[in-house]
Each structure stands twice: as C-alpha cells, then as structure tokens.
Amino acid sequence: MIPIEKYHGTGNDFFVVDAAEPVADRREIATRLCDREDGLAIGGSIGADGVLFLALEDGYASPRVVMTLVQPDGSTAPMCGNGARCAAAWAARRLCRREESERATPASDGGRRGSASDDASDDETTVMVDTQAGTRRATVDGDSVTIEMGAPSFAPAAVPVVRDEPLVEEPVEGLTVTAVNTDVPHAVAFVDDVSTVDLDAVAPAVRHADAFPRGANVTVASPSTDDGPDWSAGAFDQRTYERGVEGETRSCGTGAVAIAAVARELGHTDAEAIAVRPPGGRLDIRLDERGAVLAGPTEREGTAEIQIDNPQSAEAAGD
Numbered sequence: 622m623i624p625i626e627k628y629h630g631t632g633n634d635f636f637v638v639d640a641a642e643p644v645a646d647r648r649e650i651a652t653r654l655c656d657r658e659d660g661l662a663i664g665g666s667i668g669a670d671g672v673l674f675l676a677l678e679d680g681y682a683s684p685r686v687v688m689t690l691v692q693p694d695g696s697t698a699p700m701c702g703n704g705a706r707c708a709a710a711w712a713a714r715r716l717c718r719r720e721e722s723e724r725a726t727p728a729s730d731g732g733r734r735g736s737a738s739d740d741a742s743d744d745e746t747t748v749m750v751d752t753q754a755g756t757r758r759a760t761v762d763g764d765s766v767t768i769e770m771g772a773p774s775f776a777p778a779a780v781p782v783v784r785d786e787p788l789v790e791e792p793v794e795g796l797t798v799t800a801v802n803t804d805v806p807h808a809v810a811f812v813d814d815v816s817t818v819d820l821d822a823v824a825p826a827v828r829h830a831d832a833f834p835r836g837a838n839v840t841v842a843s844p845s846t847d848d849g850p851d852w853s854a855g856a857f858d859q860r861t862y863e864r865g866v867e868g869e870t871r872s873c874g875t876g877a878v879a880i881a882a883v884a885r886e887l888g889h890t891d892a893e894a895i896a897v898r899p900p901g902g903r904l905d906i907r908l909d910e911r912g913a914v915l916a917g918p919t920e921r922e923g924t925a926e927i928q929i930d931n932p933q934s935a936e937a938a939g940d
C-alpha cells in the first residue's frame with residue numbers, strides 16, 4: 622500500500638506521494654488518480670490538478686524538498702506556485718513530526734540536520750523547494766506559505782514564444798494577450814470581467830497556438846470587483862486554463878504572478894503589493910527588482926492508501 626496525502630493551495634489541489642515510495646510509473650499513477658470522475662477521492666473531492674512527488678533531503682542547513690509535479694495528462698511541469706507552497710507545507714509538517722518523534726526517542730548522534738526549529742522564529746519554517754525551474758525559498762507559518770518565485774520574463778526565448786520581440790497585447794486566437802514566463806509560460810489577457818469569459822471555449826486555441834512552441838497556460842484577469850473597477854488599485858480577479866490539466870483550475874500561483882507582472886508592464890498599476898483573486902481564494906504577490914514573492918493559504922485535506930497495482934481500489938482513510 623502506498624500512502625497518499627491531499628493538499629490544496631487556494632483550491633489548486635494535489636495528491637502528495639513521498640518520492641521514496643516505490644512508484645514505477647508516475648505518469649500512469651497521476652493520470653489515474655487525478656481523473657475528476659473516476660480518480661481518487663480524498664477530502665470531499667475526486668481527482669486533483671496533479672501529483673506532487675516529494676523527496677525530503679537530509680543534510681542541508683535549511684530543510685530541502687525536491688518536487689516533481691506530474692500533471693493529469695502525464696506531463697511534468699517545471700514549476701507550480703501553489704504546488705511548491707503545498708510542498709513546503711508538507712515538508713514542514715514532516716520535519717515537525719520527525720522532531721516530535723526524535724524528542725520522544727532521542728537520537729544517539731544528537732545531530733542537527735534540516736531542523737524545522739533552526740529558524741529565527743519558532744513559528745516559521747524555511748524550506749528550500751527544488752524545482753526544475755530552480756531552487757525557491759519558502760516560508761511556512763502555520764497554513765500560510767510564502768515562496769520566492771523567479772523573476773518574470775517577457776523575453777521571447779524565455780517564455781518561449783516564436784518571435785524576435787516580446788509579445789505584448791497582441792491578438793492570439795481571439796484573445797489579446799501578453800506572453801510572460803513566471804517559471805512556466807503564461808498568455809495573459811486583461812478583460813473587463815473574467816466571469817463573462819467562456820474560458821473552456823476560448824483558451825484551448827491560445828494554449829496550442831503556434832506562437833507558443835511549448836504551449837502556454839492561459840490566464841485572464843480583470844480589475845477586482847470587490848475593490849471596484851479601478852485598474853490601478855492593484856487587485857485583480859483571475860481565471861486560468863492550465864496546460865497539462867487541459868482545463869480550468871480553481872487557482873494558479875504562477876498565473877497570479879503573471880497577472881501582477883503584466884499589470885505592471887502594461888501600466889495598469891504601479892503597486893508593489895498586488896492581490897489576485899482566483900476562484901479558490903486570494904493570493905498576494907510582491908514584485909520588486911529582485912523578483913516576485915507569492916503568498917497564500919494551504920490546507921492538508923486528508924490521506925488515503927492505494928494499492929499500486931489497482932489505484933481505484935483506494936479507500937480514503939481520512940484524518
């Protein structure tokens with residue numbers, strides 16, 4: 622039996638599997654468990670937006686977790702803002718439990734490796750999350766996780782987009798988009814009201830447009846309705862259609878950072894602190910010359926165990 626945990630960050634949900642578990646075919650497991658109709662049910666929902674395979678590495682001054690996100694279509698995403706926040710929350714919880722059990726049974730070497738209590742504050746744990754896009758520093762404070770993201774780039778080679786100049790506010794398959802890389806490619810379109818966009822109808826053509834040789838996540842944004850229709854207020858509503866999920870998700874961290882970066886690039890706001898509201902909650906972004914920082918809540922929803930040969934026979938154990 623393989624233990625599976627379920628986490629979500631503002632509604633972007635993931636199964637978590639310890640990378641040490643003997644899962645030979647990660648694509649097959651991800652495709653099966655994530656299915657929204659026939660997949661694994663934990664915490665009141667069926668399936669997920671991906672499976673995080675996480676390896677907690679010993680021997681570093683700051684705890685380090687190696688993250689691989691396998692998406693429902695079997696592809697691997699180089700980065701995922703919400704997934705990385707969940708990975709940090711998972712690692713902090715593991716470390717905390719490990720310390721509790723070490724306190725109950727003191728280790729003979731008394732070694733101090735990767736301790737969750739090595740941080741300046743007793744309430745916060747710093748976790749380094751290794752992703753295919755690079756190592757990102759996360760701070761876990763209860764259920765709230767803040768993570769340093771890479772610096773957004775509009776450079777055609779970085780997005781990537783097949784052109785010589787950045788793609789800024791140009792029509793692509795029916796949407797007026799700006800292309801940005803926030804560790805993954807996003808095509809961002811500002812519209813008057815995200816709730817009126819038929820995302821499932823318009824996004825697939827943009828996601829697969831020839832301009833994007835590796836595809837793109839498609840993110841639409843509008844001035845946040847809670848804060849009034851003021852473009853400069855630094856608050857935006859978000860909806861994202863994700864590559865790899867091939868559908869809309871309830872939240873997307875790299876997409877929220879992409880909205881902040883494009884809003885600043887287009888002069889919609891000059892705020893350093895930008896609030897983004899995906900359908901699943903609220904994410905806070907800070908953008909300065911060093912890059913972007915993404916903050917928001919996470920939640921551990923529950924656990925299950927699966928038979929590796931027959932994942933559908935899984936029984937939710939709950940917690």
Ligand SMILES: N[C@H](CCC[C@H](N)C(=O)O)C(=O)O
Binds near residue numbers: 702
């Ligand atoms: N949901 C993720 C993004 C995953 C990106 C992935 N869909 C891809 O680029 O293939 C996030 O919170 O940033």
